[in-house]
Amino acid sequence: MSQRYPEILLDALHNRGTAFTTSERAELGLAGRLPDAVLTLDQQAARAYAQMRNQPDDLARNVYLEQLHDRNETLYYRLLTDHLAELLPVVYDPTVGEAIKRYSHEYRRPRGVYLSIDRPQDLRPALADLGLGPDDVDMLVVTDAEEILGIGDWGVNGVQISVGKLAVYTAAAGLHPGRCIPVVLDVGTDNETLLNDPLYLGVRHSRTRGKAYDDFVASYLATASELFPRALLHFEDFGPGNARRILEQYNGRYRIFNDDLQGTGAITLAAAMSALRVTGVPFKDQRVIVFGAGTAGVGIADQLVQAMVRDGLAQDEAVRRVWLVDKQGLLTDDMRDLRDYQRTYARPAAEARQWQGSGAGLLATVHQVHPTMLIGTSTAAGAFTRDVVTAMAEHVARPIIFPLSNPTERIEAMPADILAWTRGKALTASGIPVDPVELDGVRHVIGQANNALLYPGLGLGILVSRARRVTAGMLLAASEAVAAQAEVGTPGASLLPPVTNLRASSATVAIAVARAAMAEGVADASPDDLVQAVQDAMWQPTYPHLNGNGHRSTS
Numbered sequence: 315m316s317q318r319y320p321e322i323l324l325d326a327l328h329n330r331g332t333a334f335t336t337s338e339r340a341e342l343g344l345a346g347r348l349p350d351a352v353l354t355l356d357q358q359a360a361r362a363y364a365q366m367r368n369q370p371d372d373l374a375r376n377v378y379l380e381q382l383h384d385r386n387e388t389l390y391y392r393l394l395t396d397h398l399a400e401l402l403p404v405v406y407d408p409t410v411g412e413a414i415k416r417y418s419h420e421y422r423r424p425r426g427v428y429l430s431i432d433r434p435q436d437l438r439p440a441l442a443d444l445g446l447g448p449d450d451v452d453m454l455v456v457t458d459a460e461e462i463l464g465i466g467d468w469g470v471n472g473v474q475i476s477v478g479k480l481a482v483y484t485a486a487a488g489l490h491p492g493r494c495i496p497v498v499l500d501v502g503t504d505n506e507t508l509l510n511d512p513l514y515l516g517v518r519h520s521r522t523r524g525k526a527y528d529d530f531v532a533s534y535l536a537t538a539s540e541l542f543p544r545a546l547l548h549f550e551d552f553g554p555g556n557a558r559r560i561l562e563q564y565n566g567r568y569r570i571f572n573d574d575l576q577g578t579g580a581i582t583l584a585a586a587m588s589a590l591r592v593t594g595v596p597f598k599d600q601r602v603i604v605f606g607a608g609t610a611g612v613g614i615a616d617q618l619v620q621a622m623v624r625d626g627l628a629q630d631e632a633v634r635r636v637w638l639v640d641k642q643g644l645l646t647d648d649m650r651d652l653r654d655y656q657r658t659y660a661r662p663a664a665e666a667r668q669w670q671g672s673g674a675g676l677l678a679t680v681h682q683v684h685p686t687m688l689i690g691t692s693t694a695a696g697a698f699t700r701d702v703v704t705a706m707a708e709h710v711a712r713p714i715i716f717p718l719s720n721p722t723e724r725i726e727a728m729p730a731d732i733l734a735w736t737r738g739k740a741l742t743a744s745g746i747p748v749d750p751v752e753l754d755g756v757r758h759v760i761g762q763a764n765n766a767l768l769y770p771g772l773g774l775g776i777l778v779s780r781a782r783r784v785t786a787g788m789l790l791a792a793s794e795a796v797a798a799q800a801e802v803g804t805p806g807a808s809l810l811p812p813v814t815n816l817r818a819s820s821a822t823v824a825i826a827v828a829r830a831a832m833a834e835g836v837a838d839a840s841p842d843d844l845v846q847a848v849q850d851a852m853w854q855p856t857y858p859h860l861n862g863n864g865h866r867s868t869s
């Protein structure tokens with residue numbers, strides 16, 4: 315123990331600061347190291363909340379909360395769980411985008427594991443020397459930061475997306491913070507601003523690609539799953555070329571989950587299920603335009619196609635009900651620059667030629683297709699213009715419009731505008747949190763179609779069932795469980811459950827996911843009382859009794 319500053323006060327997982335009791339202080343050698351008063355967790359939380367509120371803006375609040383995170387995790391999570399709807403946008407989307415841009419400048423201390431492509435020999439010791447055994451880890455969130463939210467390549471700064479995603483796992487689904495590891499694969503960056511910034515903290519060269527990159531990812535997967543065989547390997551914000559390729563290559567071998575592809579697909583399917591309960595039009599009769607055919611967009615298209623197939627369509631009939639529009643316009647089969655995963659959905663070139671030539675834009679496609687659903691995963695702010703939205707509303711009574719791009723500066727249209735342009739007819743949900751919209755006497759509550767409303771419960775379900783794989787059936791169970799919690803009976807009702815209720819919602823999702831894992835034979839645990847098992851697995855931000863050595867008697 316350092317005599318100048320006792321170790322326990324530096325150990326955020328165990329530190330209680332002014333809440334250490336007089337006898338604990340004596341036992342731990344803290345006499346004289348803390349002011350005299352002994353506060354309760356409630357009192358500490360009230361003080362920290364007031365300090366947080368006094369910060370001038372959300373970025374400063376984020377920095378304040380991260381410092382608290384580094385000082386006292388119990389108090390940090392107490393604040394987050396008590397004020398989930400208020401603080402999720404501060405520690406996560408959209409403010410986390412700003413925090414990532416500023417990371418190298420606001421840096422205070424390390425959090426997580428930084429794996430440098432220039433030192434592949436360090437990968438194993440970096441994970442092995444954490445002092446965690448094979449049964450001690452439930453979750454690793456890893457990013458290579460090539461496509462952070464919709465703000466692009468942020469190199470090592472992207473570690474904060476792994477930190478933010480894990481904060482949501484703990485706050486929203488009770489994953490134990492000591493059993494979760496944020497990781498960044500620092501493979502370089504193509505962001506010139508970072509490369510020219512003297513304070514940039516990452517590997518200072520362009521992004522490594524090809525075999526060296528692939529070997530690094532393979533080494534990460536093999537090492538992480540060997541050292542922590544129970545952990546879910548969550549992938550976040552990889553670039554479109556790598557995200558799907560890695561998932562497809564390793565899905566059968568490791569317990570791996572791509573949040574942008576699978577999580578976003580599943581939460582959007584949940585929002586769509588709720589919307590169809592309002593319109594009464596089944597999936598097999600939908601016509602879907604996905605604007606922005608990258609990781610998230612095609613992940614969503616895949617989920618919607620599967621829903622149409624479950625509704626009775628053949629696979630190719632379902633695929634023909636989806637139109638992908640990207641930078642080139644409508645994706646058609648004569649285009650040479652399509653990615654593999656886009657090619658499945660490419661329309662016959664002849665179809666678009668009849669309209670206005672290859673690469674018809676979004677508006678032209680809307681005019682021709684008369685879509686029932688329009689999904690935005692493009693990062694193109696404002697792309698759902700009044701013309702686009704009103705053109706869609708001309709042909710369908712209740713257009714379903716989901717502008718899902720994050721953060722706020724990237725959203726395709728604000729829900730308030732979509733509702734105003736369609737005179738309240740649109741059924742909408744957005745990736746960012748937005749306030750309810752009052753229109754013609756109806757209060758429209760906007761559901762947050764962000765994977766954060768689904769992946770925490772999915773992760774908890776995987777943990778409780780010890781599922782070896784993440785299957786399509788488990789993702790579907792998660793979507794259905796989320797959708798079932800939205801009460802869409804009244805005009806203007808949200809298509810998704812509220813963030814205020816996210817902890818309960820995550821528990822419900824976890825039960826559904828665990829049941830699906832058991833039914834599919836991929837679960838290594840089958841608790842008799844699943845409801846209780848899920849409750850027991852959820853960590854609570856409290857100070858448990860300490861044993862004589864200053865350690866928690868329960869964890």
Ligand SMILES: NC(=O)C1=CN([C@@H]2O[C@H](COP(=O)(O)OP(=O)(O)OC[C@H]3O[C@@H](n4cnc5c(N)ncnc54)[C@H](O)[C@@H]3O)[C@@H](O)[C@H]2O)C=CC1
Nearest residue numbers: 463464554606607608609610640641694719720745764765
């Ligand atoms: N709401 C949610 O839960 C989620 C939202 N997203 C958001 O979706 C957006 C895309 O994310 P990813 O799919 O991971 O990125 P990505 O880079 O894989 O895909 C983006 C796609 O949009 C296309 N695009 C870019 N500019 C365009 C334009 N002006 N017009 C048409 N297409 C354009 C790109 O060519 C690319 O195909 C981001 O803003 C991200 O925050 C992503 C995951 C989850």
Ligand SMILES: CC(=O)C(=O)O
Nearest residue numbers: 463464574720764765
């Ligand atoms: C929400 C999320 O995962 C994204 O925007 O990338």
Ligand SMILES: [Mg+2]
Nearest residue numbers: 463550551574
């Ligand atoms: Mg993401």
